[in-house]
Amino acid sequence: MEISSTKDKKQTAYQDTPIGKIPADWEVKRLGEIIKGKGEYGINAPAVPYDKNLPKYIRITDIDDEGNFSTEKITSVICETASDYSLKEGDILFVRTGATTGKAYLYKKDDGELVFAGFLIRFKIDDKIADKYFVWSYTKTTKYENWVRKVSQRSGQPGLNSNEYSSLLLPLPPLPEQQRIAEVLSTWDQAIQCTEQLILQKEQRKKWLMQKLLTGKIRLKGFSGEWKEMKIGDTGIIPQKTAITKIENHKLLTVRLHTKGIEFNERDKPILSKTGRPYYERYKGEILIGRQNIHNGGIGLITEEFDGHICSNAITSFIVTRNCTTEYLLYYLQYPRYYQMIENYMGGTGQKELSEKQFLEIPIRLPNTIEEQTAIAEVLQTADKEIELLKAKAEKLKEQKKGLMQQLLTGRMRLNLITINK
Numbered sequence: 001m002e003i004s005s006t007k008d009k010k011q012t013a014y015q016d017t018p019i020g021k022i023p024a025d026w027e028v029k030r031l032g033e034i035i036k037g038k039g040e041y042g043i044n045a046p047a048v049p050y051d052k053n054l055p056k057y058i059r060i061t062d063i064d065d066e067g068n069f070s071t072e073k074i075t076s077v078i079c080e081t082a083s084d085y086s087l088k089e090g091d092i093l094f095v096r097t098g099a100t101t102g103k104a105y106l107y108k109k110d111d112g113e114l115v116f117a118g119f120l121i122r123f124k125i126d127d128k129i130a131d132k133y134f135v136w137s138y139t140k141t142t143k144y145e146n147w148v149r150k151v152s153q154r155s156g157q158p159g160l161n162s163n164e165y166s167s168l169l170l171p172l173p174p175l176p177e178q179q180r181i182a183e184v185l186s187t188w189d190q191a192i193q194c195t196e197q198l199i200l201q202k203e204q205r206k207k208w209l210m211q212k213l214l215t216g217k218i219r220l221k222g223f224s225g226e227w228k229e230m231k232i233g234d235t236g237i238i239p240q241k242t243a244i245t246k247i248e249n250h251k252l253l254t255v256r257l258h259t260k261g262i263e264f265n266e267r268d269k270p271i272l273s274k275t276g277r278p279y280y281e282r283y284k285g286e287i288l289i290g291r292q293n294i295h296n297g298g299i300g301l302i303t304e305e306f307d308g309h310i311c312s313n314a315i316t317s318f319i320v321t322r323n324c325t326t327e328y329l330l331y332y333l334q335y336p337r338y339y340q341m342i343e344n345y346m347g348g349t350g351q352k353e354l355s356e357k358q359f360l361e362i363p364i365r366l367p368n369t370i371e372e373q374t375a376i377a378e379v380l381q382t383a384d385k386e387i388e389l390l391k392a393k394a395e396k397l398k399e400q401k402k403g404l405m406q407q408l409l410t411g412r413m414r415l416n417l418i419t420i421n422k
Contacts, residue, residue, distance in 0.1 A: 012414055019143065022171045023411040032166030034130040035123045039162030041096075042116040043085040047075035055082060059117040060095050063103055066398075067136070069111045077115050085115045085122075090132045093120045094139075097159040102148030106136035121162050130172060133182035138170055138409050140402065171410060180415050181408045188401035195394040199387060206383040207336075213376045214335045216365070220379070223372040228323075233360030235324040239286070239317055243278035244310060253282060253311040255290040255298045259334040262288060262300035264309070279310040282317055287330055289316045291354045295343035299333045301326070316356050324366055327377035332364060 013024040022028070032038070047057050054076035064070040087093070087107040095103040097119050107114065116122060125132040138144055147168060152158035172178065212218035216227050244250070254265035282288065284307040290298030291314060311317075320326040333339060345362055346352040367373050407413035 012411075014411070017171070019169050019171060020410070023173065023414065026171050026173045026411055028169050029129075029172050030166060031123060031135075031168040031170060034126055034135070034170070034172070035166075036126050037124060039094075039165055040085075040122045041162065042093075042118045042120045042122070043077065043079055043082065044118040045077050045079040045082070047117075048078055049076065050074045051076045054078060055086060055113040055115045056111075057117060058087075058093070058105070058114045058120070060098060060100060060103075060119050063093070063095065063100075063105045067103060067105050067140070069105060069108070069114065077117075079115075082115045087114045087116060087122070088124075090125045090127055092123050092125060092132065092136055094123065094160070094165055095119065096121050096161060096165075098157055101152045101158045101160055102139070102145065104136055104139040106132060121165060123165070129175070130170075131175065131178040131182045133186060134172075134178040134409070135170065137182065137185050137405055140405055141409055142406060143410065144168075173411065177415060184408065184415070185401060185405060188397060188404065192394055192397045192401070195390055195397060199390045199394065202383065202387045202390060206380065206387065209380060209383060210331065210335050211337075213379065214332055214338075216367070220372065220375050223367065223369070223375070225368045227365045228368055230323065230364055230366055231360065232318075232329075232362045232364055235322060235329060235364070235366075236318055236320040238356050238360070239319055241280040241317070243313075244281060247279065247310070250279070250281070250308075250310045252279075253288070253302075253306055253309050253315070255288050255293065255300045255315060257293055258297040259299060259336075259339075260297070262302065262306055264306075278313050280313065280317070281308055281310055283307055285319065285326060287318045287320070287326065287333070289318060289333075289354075289359060290314065291316055291356075291359070292351060294333075294354050294359075295340055295346060295352075297334065297336070297339050299330070299339065301330050316359060318359075325370060325373050325377060327381070328366075328373035329364075331377055331380050332366075 014021045015024045015026075017028045019028060047059065048054070050056070057075045057077040058069060059075075062070050062073075062075075089107065089109065091107040093105045093107070093116055095101050105120075125135055148160065151164055151167075152160050173181070213220070252265045253262055255262055282302050284302050284304055286302045288300050288302065288311065292298070320329055342354065342362060343352070345358050346354045347358065367376065404413075408415070
């Protein structure tokens with residue numbers, strides 16, 4: 001989708017307001033002036049396991065970064081007064097405390113019956129004055145984020161109460177223009193949602209492929225024969241490393257969980273003099289194993305981006321040298337049923353850890369030829385590339401929408417100047 005502009009025959013006039021310049025035909029109103037009643041605090045009741053016969057519970061943690069209801073860990077709530085806190089069309093929830101103060105959620109019928117929790121505040125938008133989607137979209141702008149940052153600063157953790165939220169100043173165009181802006185922005189939302197649904201489908205397909213191909217339940221065309229029973233130690237070595245003595249120009253690496261790979265750890269700067277723990281350089285092509293978290297998918301591959309950087313001695317490096325390919329072994333280790341099984345080999349009480357010796361003894365099953373291993377890895381790599389392209393598309397759409405909001409919701413761009421090309 002693209003937004004294209006045409007030259008305005010009549011220059012838009014602007015006015016100075018407490019929130020900056022806005023079109024002369026717009027107004028500035030407080031949130032408290034465009035709602036029905038007052039802001040309402042949620043119910044103080046514990047969450048219970050999800051039950052389809054009970055309403056779903058929405059808490060701070062159930063609102064994702066995009067301001068949508070997250071379905072990852074759905075819970076329910078039991079309370080005699082739960083119906084008083086059931087969300088309805090036009091309701092917007094605001095987070096009132098903690099690190100995500102200011103985050104907002106607009107209720108959608110497709111989310112089902114939702115009861116909102118105590119650390120959220122409900123505002124019922126008066127649809128005769130304001131468009132609910134327009135108001136919710138404003139909470140995604142830089143101006144709103146700056147306002148939250150300024151007003152919520154207190155001793156201890158940040159927070160905003162109902163009166164403070166009610167004082168929020170919003171730029172409001174005439175209602176028909178609000179509705180048109182909401183229509184334009186929702187077009188981007190629909191495109192983002194469709195793309196993310198496609199990502200989920202592709203991820204499910206990849207999981208299915210891993211389940212079938214990495215266990216031999218389905219064989220690729222042209223391959224047959226029994227698979228080999230081996231140990232991880234039969235496929236490679238744990239390289240000997242010398243601890244570094246200087247950390248200049250090095251970044252610290254960490255292995256993310258659930259097969260999400262490796263990233264730079266900016267929160268834990270390596271300081272040799274402070275901890276005395278050794279750090280080792282790691283190089284392209286090495287597989288890293290987080291010995292305390294391998295059973296949760298703490299596995300990753302050193303790529304060009306991470307080549308030559310360092311990790312602590314809590315992370316083991318492994319190099320494939322025989323009987324297997326690096327790409328195949330990485331996928332095999334990232335198969336959820338396999339890496340969760342590894343917990344049985346971990347020792348220790350409390351925080352369990354897999355020793356390097358135990359890692360080398362873990363059994364694996366391999367196709368009897370390198371050619372079949374390579375073919376399987378190529379199928380899974382193709383699936384990964386499809387997912388990566390879709391994720392890049394979704395991010396591009398989100399960036400486009402973000403830029404468009406900064407223009408439309410502040411009046412810098414007027415709707416009579418643009419057309420939508422789908």
